[in-house]
Amino acid sequence: xxxxxxxxxxxxxxxxxxxxxxxxxxxxxxxxxxxxxxxxxxxxxxxxxxxxxxxxxxxxxxxxxxxxxxxxxxxxxxxxxxxxxxxxxxxxxxxxxxxxxxxxxxxxxxxxxxxxxxxxxxxxxxxxxxxxxxxxxxxxxxxxxxxxxxxxxxxxxxxxxxxxxxxxxxxxxxxxxxxxxxxxxxxxxxxxxxxxxxxxxxxxxxxxxxxxxxxxxxxxxxxxxxxxxxxxxxxxxxxxxxxxxxxxxxxxxxxxxxxxxxxxxxxxxxxxxxxxxxxxxxxxxxxxxxxxxxxxxxxxxxxxxxxxxxxxxxxxxxxxxxxxxxxxxxxxxxxxxxxxxxxxxxxxxxxxxxxxxxxxxxxxxxxxxxxxxxxxxxxxxxxxxxxxxxxxxxxxxxxxxxxxxxxxxxxxxxxxxxxxxxxxxxxxxxxxxxxxxxxxxxxxxxxxxxxxxxxxxxxxxxxxxxxxxxxxxxxxxxxxxxxxxxxxxxxxxxxxxxxxxxxxxxxxxxxxxxxxxxxxxxxxxxxxxxxxxxxxxxxxxxxxxxxxxxxxxxxxxxxxxxxxxxxxxxxxxxxxxxxxxxxxxxxxxxxxxxxxxxxxxxxxxxxxxxxxxxxxxxxxxxxxxxxxxxxxxxxxxxxxxxxxxxxxxxxxxxxxxxxxxxxxxxxxxxxxxxxxxxxxxxxxxxxxxxxxxxxxxxxxxxxxxxxxxxxxxxxxxxxxxxxxxxxxxxxxxxxxxxxxxxxxxxxx
Ligand SMILES: C[S@@+](CC[C@H](N)C(=O)[O-])C[C@H]1O[C@@H](n2cnc3c(N)ncnc32)[C@H](O)[C@@H]1O
Numbered sequence: 001x002x003x004x005x006x007x008x009x010x011x012x013x014x015x016x017x018x019x020x021x022x023x024x025x026x027x028x029x030x031x032x033x034x035x036x037x038x039x040x041x042x043x044x045x046x047x048x049x050x051x052x053x054x055x056x057x058x059x060x061x062x063x064x065x066x067x068x069x070x071x072x073x074x075x076x077x078x079x080x081x082x083x084x085x086x087x088x089x090x091x092x093x094x095x096x097x098x099x100x101x102x103x104x105x106x107x108x109x110x111x112x113x114x115x116x117x118x119x120x121x122x123x124x125x126x127x128x129x130x131x132x133x134x135x136x137x138x139x140x141x142x143x144x145x146x147x148x149x150x151x152x153x154x155x156x157x158x159x160x161x162x163x164x165x166x167x168x169x170x171x172x173x174x175x176x177x178x179x180x181x182x183x184x185x186x187x188x189x190x191x192x193x194x195x196x197x198x199x200x201x202x203x204x205x206x207x208x209x210x211x212x213x214x215x216x217x218x219x220x221x222x223x224x225x226x227x228x229x230x231x232x233x234x235x236x237x238x239x240x241x242x243x244x245x246x247x248x249x250x251x252x253x254x255x256x257x258x259x260x261x262x263x264x265x266x267x268x269x270x271x272x273x274x275x276x277x278x279x280x281x282x283x284x285x286x287x288x289x290x291x292x293x294x295x296x297x298x299x300x301x302x303x304x305x306x307x308x309x310x311x312x313x314x315x316x317x318x319x320x321x322x323x324x325x326x327x328x329x330x331x332x333x334x335x336x337x338x339x340x341x342x343x344x345x346x347x348x349x350x351x352x353x354x355x356x357x358x359x360x361x362x363x364x365x366x367x368x369x370x371x372x373x374x375x376x377x378x379x380x381x382x383x384x385x386x387x388x389x390x391x392x393x394x395x396x397x398x399x400x401x402x403x404x405x406x407x408x409x410x411x412x413x414x415x416x417x418x419x420x421x422x423x424x425x426x427x428x429x430x431x432x433x434x435x436x437x438x439x440x441x442x443x444x445x446x447x448x449x450x451x452x453x454x455x456x457x458x459x460x461x462x463x464x465x466x467x468x469x470x471x472x473x474x475x476x477x478x479x480x481x482x483x484x485x486x487x488x489x490x491x492x493x494x495x496x497x498x499x500x501x502x503x504x505x506x507x508x509x510x511x512x513x514x515x516x517x518x519x520x521x522x523x524x525x526x527x528x529x530x531x532x533x534x535x536x537x538x539x540x541x542x543x544x545x546x547x548x549x550x551x552x553x554x555x556x557x558x559x560x561x562x563x564x565x566x567x568x569x570x571x572x573x574x575x576x577x578x579x580x581x582x583x584x585x586x587x588x589x590x591x592x593x594x595x596x597x598x599x600x601x602x603x604x605x606x607x608x609x610x611x612x613x614x615x616x617x618x619x620x621x622x623x624x625x626x627x628x629x630x631x632x633x634x635x636x637x638x639x640x641x642x643x644x645x646x647x648x649x650x651x652x653x654x655x656x657x658x659x660x661x662x663x664x665x666x667x668x669x670x671x672x673x674x675x676x677x678x679x680x681x682x683x684x685x686x687x688x689x690x691x692x693x694x695x696x697x698x699x700x701x702x703x704x705x706x707x708x709x710x711x712x713x714x715x716x717x718x719x720x721x722x723x724x725x726x727x728x729x730x731x732x733x734x735x736x737x738x739x740x741x742x743x744x745x746x747x748x
Contacts (some may be wrong), residue, residue, distance in 0.1 A: 074340050273316035275520045277436060317524075318623060326421055333428055337484040341407070342511065352449075353476055362388050363398075371398035379614065380635055383506040400441035401506045401513065414491040418443050418527065425545050427468070428490045429526050436521035443499060445472065445512040447485030455479040472537045475503065488514050493555050494528030496548035501529045529557055607636040 129304065217734060272281045327674040346354065349440045362378045363384060371377065371391055375398050377384050384391070393399060408413045423429040436442055447470065450458070455471065458481065470482040470489040482489035491499070491514060498517045503510050514529060523528065533556065542555040612632045615621050621628045650658045 005298065009233045020234075024119055047429045071507055091430050136391050189260070240407065269439075275522065276437065277435070280437070293480070302380070331422055333490070335485070336489070338486065339448075339484050340446055340486055341446070342446050342509075343448050345450045346454050348449045348451050348454070351451055351476070352478070362390060365389070365391050365393050365396075367395040370395045374614070376615070381502065381504045383504055385507055387507075400515075401444070401504065404441045404444060404513070416443075421526075423492065428491045430487065430490045430532060431526050432521045435522055436516040438518050440516045440520070442499065442514045442516055442521070442527065443488045444486055445480065445482060445488040445514060447480045447482030447489070449474060450479050452477060452479065455481070472501075472512065476567045480512060486514075492526070492528050493531040493544065494546035494548055495544060496546070497528040498525060499527050499529045506633055539677060547728060564691055611636040 082390060092395045201315050271285065273284070276284065363375050365371045365375045369375070371384050371389060373379075375384070378398045379386055382388065385402070386393075389396050389398070393402070407417070413419065417432060417434050417436065418430050419433055420428050421431050430443075432442070459469075463483070466483075470485060472480045472482070474480040483692075491501075498519065498521060499514050500517060501512060502515055503512050505511075514527065543557050544551055544553055612621075612628075615628075615632060615635065621631070
């Protein structure tokens with residue numbers, strides 16, 4: 001550049017100065033244009049026409065041979081740039097543009113003021129400098145285009161070079177990208193940063209020394225824009241757990257999808273037992289000192305899947321949030337009125353007896369044992385609480401009802417654990433929404449506690465036309481009517497049930513609940529228990545549709561009992577209903593009197609031995625033999641629930657003493673017989689003995705002479721009243737089918 005100026009000013013250039021760089025050739029081109037514009041005398045000024053080709057120098061220079069030497073020294077490329085770049089930037093067209101008015105009132109181009117009216121040399125120099133500066137646009141990525149236009153007098157190496165058109169495009173691209181970053185999220189920013197890296201690389205690849213080497217720039221975000229602010233808010237919360245990454249940015253980890261890696265076995269280690277809870281599985285692992293089994297990293301390919309399942313398949317449980325048990329549009333039971341607590345109705349509250357003293361005795365378990373199977377309270381089906389357990393809620397495992405209460409309080413499908421569903425052929429039923437451990441409490445059977453007379457009244461009036469009864473023998477000769485009750489009323493019968501309905505005493509009050517059986521419950525399983533009830537007439541015998549292997553095919557008691565009970569009914573051909581009922585009652589009554597005592601003694605004796613052993617193991621028995629005997633007796637009675645033993649000592653006339661032990665089987669309200677053991681002499685007393693025993697208990701027995709109504713009423717009390725009533729065809733929507741005598745014969 002200097003050589004050119006010196007040349008133009010008449011100074012002789014040195015050898016080094018004549019060696020022109022590409023940058024200088026650009027500058028020379030500018031000066032030539034300037035010279036053309038400045039020239040007042042066209043004859044002395046080389047005429048410049050637009051180049052028609054890259055090598056077309058003749059069209060550029062038509063005059064001035066001395067100057068032509070200089071031009072010849074310019075590279076072809078610089079000459080080309082004259083035609084392509086200078087034509088656009090510095091053409092007369094642009095200089096004529098009146099878009100901007102200079103400070104001196106002269107016309108301005110993008111390079112600055114025109115030379116019209118200006119001092120020739122000063123203007124030329126200024127134009128030259130400004131032109132060069134325009135070309136050597138600074139590469140500050142963070143700046144908007146044009147912001148960084150500044151007067152650059154020299155480069156680091158002092159050389160000025162032509163700027164490639166490609167760089168302009170890159171410039172524009174980078175500025176656009178930068179603008180975009182203000183509205184992009186983190187991911188966008190990362191992309192932009194990567195893009196900017198590429199741009200930088202392209203720039204350095206371009207090998208244009210006029211571009212000063214730059215420090216790698218950290219993108220700077222000067223104050224978030226409004227849109228950016230919104231992103232920030234979201235990110236702040238996400239970044240709580242994020243780790244700081246390079247460049248001060250926090251790197252939020254991409255969420256992983258465990259399903260992809262582990263499939264249906266997600267969260268369940270290979271050694272897990274699907275029937276156990278996570279905690280139990282962990283405990284099991286710790287106790288067995290099992291090493292953690294490796295998880296399957298990927299799902300097997302489809303063609304290996306079958307093979308894999310056969311070889312290594314295991315039970316798994318679906319997480320609850322993936323399990324949608326009921327199909328949409330499932331009909332809901334409409335007539336059901338809910339109550340989650342037992343409610344006394346009418347006289348029931350007055351009749352209800354207070355709990356006995358024994359029920360408040362305290363267990364002697366240790367915290368380590370945690371009221372396990374040896375707990376005295378558990379043994380007697382008493383729930384532990386602060387009044388009868390020393391272990392405390394933290395360690396005690398005998399607080400099922402309290403746990404259930406807590407679960408239901410939390411709420412939600414999983415915690416409640418059950419829901420109503422429609423079965424194919426048994427009306428409504430209940431299914432599990434989750435897994436249950438063996439013997440875990442599932443749901444409480446609640447309803448209205450009514451007296452026997454209230455029950456009769458309801459049967460005759462309110463439930464006269466009912467299709468289904470929800471009455472269950474409860475306690476102290478009361479009935480639990482779940483017509484208004486808990487969801488447990490919908491639990492169906494099965495001959496191979498997976499649950500049990502058990503009566504516990506909680507804080508001195510009896511409560512019924514459904515407990516998981518010994519195998520536990522899997523999610524989605526229908527819950528069932530054995531009704532084991534006696535039909536009080538043949539018309540109430542219902543076909544069982546539980547589908548279990550070894551199904552009894554009727555909803556009723558165990559096979560031997562029902563055979564005994566219904567024997568005479570099969571003998572007659574056509575009888576009146578009244579006669580059928582009478583026969584049934586008579587037969588059942590008779591059967592009870594005969595059948596029960598035969599096994600009572602041995603059952604009671606076995607229970608006593610077992611009870612005594614367990615109590616002594618548990619360390620419950622004290623030094624007093626009488627007290628121990630009484631305790632064993634009470635506990636065995638409870639365990640057999642219905643067996644009662646009374647031992648009296650009689651003084652005989654000859655001064656001898658005789659011990660009389662009376663065992664009463666009163667599982668149902670009506671006593672079914674007594675066994676009197678007098679000095680080794682076993683005697684089965686029927687009728688009168690039963691009567692005496694019942695009278696002793698203050699309960700009203702029935703006898704052969706009683707009316708059918710009395711007998712039926714008496715029988716009715718003894719069963720779980722889940723019988724359908726209709727004998728006049730199948731009620732709409734229900735699946736009842738009355739079994740005839742002939743068909744019944746075939747079942748036996
Ligand atoms: C307490 S309810 C159970 C809920 C009843 N499924 C409902 O829809 O309300 C008892 C009645 O359900 C029917 N049931 C229950 N278990 C059954 C079984 N295994 N086979 C046939 N019917 C059954 C009988 O009609 C029975 O009288």
